[in-house]
Amino acid sequence: MFPLALNPIVFSIGSLQVHWYGLILGFGALAGLFLAIREGKRFGIPQEFFMDMLLLGVPSAIIGARIYFVAFKWEDYKDNLIDVFKIWNGGIAIYGALIGAIICGIIYFRYKGYPFWRIVDICAPGLLAGQMIGRWGNFVNQEAYGSVVEESFLRDKLHLPDFIVNQMYIGDAFHHPTFLYESLWSLLGIALLMLLRRQKFVRAGEIFMSYFIWYSIGRFFIEAIRTDSLAFNGSAGLASFMNGLWKPMEWLGFEQGYLDPSYGNIRISQLLALLIIVAAVLLIIIRRVTREPKAHYSDPIVCTKPIKADTIVPESAVNTPQKARHGAQPEQGQPADGDKKEQ
Numbered sequence: 001m002f003p004l005a006l007n008p009i010v011f012s013i014g015s016l017q018v019h020w021y022g023l024i025l026g027f028g029a030l031a032g033l034f035l036a037i038r039e040g041k042r043f044g045i046p047q048e049f050f051m052d053m054l055l056l057g058v059p060s061a062i063i064g065a066r067i068y069f070v071a072f073k074w075e076d077y078k079d080n081l082i083d084v085f086k087i088w089n090g091g092i093a094i095y096g097a098l099i100g101a102i103i104c105g106i107i108y109f110r111y112k113g114y115p116f117w118r119i120v121d122i123c124a125p126g127l128l129a130g131q132m133i134g135r136w137g138n139f140v141n142q143e144a145y146g147s148v149v150e151e152s153f154l155r156d157k158l159h160l161p162d163f164i165v166n167q168m169y170i171g172d173a174f175h176h177p178t179f180l181y182e183s184l185w186s187l188l189g190i191a192l193l194m195l196l197r198r199q200k201f202v203r204a205g206e207i208f209m210s211y212f213i214w215y216s217i218g219r220f221f222i223e224a225i226r227t228d229s230l231a232f233n234g235s236a237g238l239a240s241f242m243n244g245l246w247k248p249m250e251w252l253g254f255e256q257g258y259l260d261p262s263y264g265n266i267r268i269s270q271l272l273a274l275l276i277i278v279a280a281v282l283l284i285i286i287r288r289v290t291r292e293p294k295a296h297y298s299d300p301i302v303c304t305k306p307i308k309a310d311t312i313v314p315e316s317a318v319n320t321p322q323k324a325r326h327g328a329q330p331e332q333g334q335p336a337d338g339d340k341k342e343q
Contacts, residue, residue, distance in 0.1 A: 006140050006167070021137040028133030029058050032126030035190075039122045039197075043301040049112060053123075056108055064100020065092035072230040072268065075100050093230070094131060094219075095272055101127075113305030117205035124211035125193045131215070132186035133143055135179040139167060141225050146176025146225035147257035150313040176225050176254075185218035203284045203285065209280040216273035216280075221249055227257035231264030239265045242274070 010018045033054045037047045069091050070077050070084055077084050102120075109116050138144040151174045154165045161176065168175050192214060197207050223229055224246050246256070259267065287293065 006163075008140055014043075020140040024137040024140065025130075025134050026128040029054060031133055032123070032130040035126040035129055036123050039125075043118075043122070045114075045119075045122075045301065049114075053105070053108055057104050057255055060104035061097040061101040062087065062092065064103070065094070068093040068096020068099065069230070093269075095269065098127075112255070113303045114301065115204070115295075117208065117293065118295070118301045120234045121197070121204060121207040124207045125190045125197075125210060128186045128193065128215065132183045132190070132196040135183040135186075138179040139164070139177070140343045142167065142170050142181035144226060144228060145170060146178040146181075147227055147255055148173045149176050150174065153253075175227075176257075178222050178225050181222050181225075182218060185222070187219075189214040200296065200298060202297040204285070204297060204299075206284055207297060209284050212276050216276045220270050220273040220277075221246065223267050223273070224256045225250070225254060226257075229257070229259060229267040229269060231259055231267050233264050234266035234271075236265075238271075242270055244268065 007017055008021065010020055010023060012018070020146060033050055036053075038052045040047065040050055042247060066084070066087055072093075073091070074184075105120060105123075106116060109119050135144070145168065151165065154160050154168060154174060154177070160180075164177055164180065165174070168177050189211070193207055193211060196210060243256075259265070
């Protein structure tokens with residue numbers, strides 16, 4: 001067997017062990033924070049707002065991610081409840097993290113007086129950055145990997161470096177580095193969202209919806225390669241439909257990871273990905289047809305709560321005093337932001 005590229009434990013202080021998994025997740029959160037702060041400056045949103053958001057959002061996301069995972073793996077935890085809290089050993093679900101973070105965001109943004117859709121649009125690339133980096137925690141822990149694959153596929157077709165190939169030797173075989181596939185897909189998504197948010201036609205909430213669409217497309221195809229998917233027993237027709245949608249991956253030389261028939265025949269994350277894609281597309285269409293929201297991504301963001309006198313001025317308001325942060329006056333003939341429905 002090949003030696004592991006990394007020891008999961010960075011260092012120990014007495015009985016306290018510091019794991020790479022936690023450090024990588026923390027670094028991913030900071031990268032997402034950096035992107036949000038940088039974009040927030042364009043709208044005059046102070047960095048303290050995003051820093052407080054991170055302090056509240058990360059615990060909420062971790063709790064949501066763990067609850068989601070444990071709920072579908074309850075048989076593995078019901079007799080060892082202490083293991084529920086050992087998140088450094090892995091076992092969190094992205095969709096659960098999003099649910100926890102969104103619930104926290106709804107409450108926090110309303111408390112601060114910011115419109116939900118405008119802030120999550122700003123945060124969307126940062127979410128992908130966190131996921132892109134966080135997947136390397138799975139790499140260190142040798143988890144969330146894919147089905148068995150030939151070593152030549154990793155070295156000769158994917159041209160992966162030795163430290164990745166060696167770490168993908170798990171048990172007695174090499175496996176697909178699905179963590180890497182999802183990480184690269186997230187990187188492409190960041191570039192796409194950054195390009196999309198510069199387009200004048202984009203309306204409030206559509207960057208966030210685009211994030212869900214992009215991530216879920218990648219998750220649908222990558223999930224089926226994995227061997228540790230959460231699953232349930234569904235109809236044969238639904239399973240056949242999903243396998244049919246996944247068929248293009250077989251044409252590219254990929255095979256689905258093993259899924260124990262007694263455990264289920266429908267991968268939960270795959271089904272959820274499809275539902276999210278459909279829901280996000282429909283929501284964009286419905287909001288466009290009903291002409292809600294009226295605000296575009298590039299419009300000023302107005303806070304409905306009192307602000308401090310030393311709050312920074314948005315870059316978009318430089319040389320245009322009449323549009324200073326939170327004091328932006330509507331153009332003649334246009335409705336004031338305060339008259340718009342909260343998005």
